[in-house]
Amino acid sequence: MEAFSAGLPTFLLVVVYVVGLNVLGVWLGRGQKNARDYFLGGHAMPWWTVMASIVATETSALTFLSVPGDAYRSGYTFLQLVFGYVAGRIVVAFLLLPGYFEREIPTAYALLETRFGTRARRLTSLLFLVTRALAAAVRLAVPAIPIALILKIPVWAAILILAAGTTVYTLFGGIKADIWIDSIQMFQYLTGALVALIFLLLQVPGGLSGAFAAHAAAGDPVRLFDFALDFARPYTFWAGLVGGAFLTMATHGADQLIVQRLLACRGLRDAQKALIGSGLLVLVQMTLFTTIGVLLFALFRGRSFATPDEIFPTYMVRELPPWVSAYLVAGIFSAAMCSESSARNSLASALALDLVGPLTGDAALEGRRGLVLGRALTLFWTFALAGLAAGFSLLPMTQPSVQVALSLASVTAGGLLGAFLLARFARRVSESDLLWAILLSTVFLLVLWLGSKGWIDFPPGRAVAWPWYSLIGACLTCAAGLLLSRRHPPLRGPIDSEA
Numbered sequence: 318m319e320a321f322s323a324g325l326p327t328f329l330l331v332v333v334y335v336v337g338l339n340v341l342g343v344w345l346g347r348g349q350k351n352a353r354d355y356f357l358g359g360h361a362m363p364w365w366t367v368m369a370s371i372v373a374t375e376t377s378a379l380t381f382l383s384v385p386g387d388a389y390r391s392g393y394t395f396l397q398l399v400f401g402y403v404a405g406r407i408v409v410a411f412l413l414l415p416g417y418f419e420r421e422i423p424t425a426y427a428l429l430e431t432r433f434g435t436r437a438r439r440l441t442s443l444l445f446l447v448t449r450a451l452a453a454a455v456r457l458a459v460p461a462i463p464i465a466l467i468l469k470i471p472v473w474a475a476i477l478i479l480a481a482g483t484t485v486y487t488l489f490g491g492i493k494a495d496i497w498i499d500s501i502q503m504f505q506y507l508t509g510a511l512v513a514l515i516f517l518l519l520q521v522p523g524g525l526s527g528a529f530a531a532h533a534a535a536g537d538p539v540r541l542f543d544f545a546l547d548f549a550r551p552y553t554f555w556a557g558l559v560g561g562a563f564l565t566m567a568t569h570g571a572d573q574l575i576v577q578r579l580l581a582c583r584g585l586r587d588a589q590k591a592l593i594g595s596g597l598l599v600l601v602q603m604t605l606f607t608t609i610g611v612l613l614f615a616l617f618r619g620r621s622f623a624t625p626d627e628i629f630p631t632y633m634v635r636e637l638p639p640w641v642s643a644y645l646v647a648g649i650f651s652a653a654m655c656s657e658s659s660a661r662n663s664l665a666s667a668l669a670l671d672l673v674g675p676l677t678g679d680a681a682l683e684g685r686r687g688l689v690l691g692r693a694l695t696l697f698w699t700f701a702l703a704g705l706a707a708g709f710s711l712l713p714m715t716q717p718s719v720q721v722a723l724s725l726a727s728v729t730a731g732g733l734l735g736a737f738l739l740a741r742f743a744r745r746v747s748e749s750d751l752l753w754a755i756l757l758s759t760v761f762l763l764v765l766w767l768g769s770k771g772w773i774d775f776p777p778g779r780a781v782a783w784p785w786y787s788l789i790g791a792c793l794t795c796a797a798g799l800l801l802s803r804r805h806p807p808l809r810g811p812i813d814s815e816a
Contacts, residue, residue, distance in 0.1 A: 330643045331650055335482045338501070342486020342494035352674070352687030353423060355491035356666040357581055362496055364587035367578050370499035370659070371595040372602065374574060377656030378460030378649050381506055384603060386625030388610025392532065392539035394552035398784060399603045401561020403596035408562065409570035410589040413737060417576065418585040423670040425576035432740040433748040435675065440752055441733055442671035444759065445573055446664060448729040453660035454705030455725065459626060460653040461710060464646070472710045480703040482650065483658040488695050492581055495662050502651035509648030510605050512641055513633070517612040520636065525608070531615035539611055551782040560784030567730035567787045571737045574663040661702065665694040724783030728766050731790020732758035738795055745802040754797035758790045
């Protein structure tokens, strides 16, 4: 990407914006007494703020930058995946969410302990920690690259700025501050995208119909549906509806990043409204982002870029008035801060409540000791994610970064979803059966993912697109768990975690 600068207005707006959010976050976090207040917000968050936080959390700067770049040539085909997102949320709301509210549980993986045992909880939480940390590092590294060029600073410095921008309010405000500030940030980046859309409609001759004509003239008409039955293509109707639904069932029903927010609701009904509502809001949001990409193709006349992720930032700073450009760059910060703070808080909660607390005793989570532990682990993940992001920023990106992050998260997502399905529907499966099934699924999906990158010689990796990973992982886990359960007689009475 060429170096460019958005000037002093951008810098000043970003500084004022970040400082203001951190002051607000510290104020919102007052009154916390222990780790459960810090990580669960007292189960008192309004459903609409949780809905907005879910959308902001899963959006990230990758989505804000990468989806328009992806739609630059592919048109609206990305939305096929979003249709699956909506369907998957509805299934989770009525199939998995009730289990979380039947008893007091601090994390998603604590539910597996009540059915299988402590080893199941620790393994699934550990898989979440590893995969979520890697995906969060990608989400931090990618927006740091255009920000570094816009502000004329090294990439590592941009990573530190993004990480530091959320440190104070995440550290002191906990999940309560995180959810409220996510809502503010979602409004900021969505209004920024809407302003960009309005300018594009005015700049492209003929508006949206003119953009459609430009795509058609280039030999690639804008499409929404692709009904091809090709498992190697990520954006088909079948991959979107089926694969996208299973991906969302995994990320929103078996992933602490989203489940933590749902557990902060006042009850099951509020959590269901927040989850289903977030799906409809994501559909509106992605339609906005993909429309921007379609219009950018016409504005730039199909010009080639080094990476898709640089297309929208180039437009921001070269084709818009300085004050608009400044507001949109603040939108990049907003999207990056949402996903970064949310990932950090969920990683700290899983580490504290699933691993550190149970191993050191519940006393470590009570009172001020628990609050100090939560903040210490949040600070640990601040440095860990910044270090991982610096490493990722050195790697070449040949495909839209949103695909990299989603495919990486999908490696373990299906296995975790399969674990929850077995817990709910397969009473014969023991803890040992489950552990072996999850490991088998994870290893296979990791090999598949490495093969898709060409890092190992595994031809099926190039024949299966990443939206199918969660479905494959869930099916493998369920099938392996059920087959392994045939080794022993049906379990009687309380579940024997050592069976």
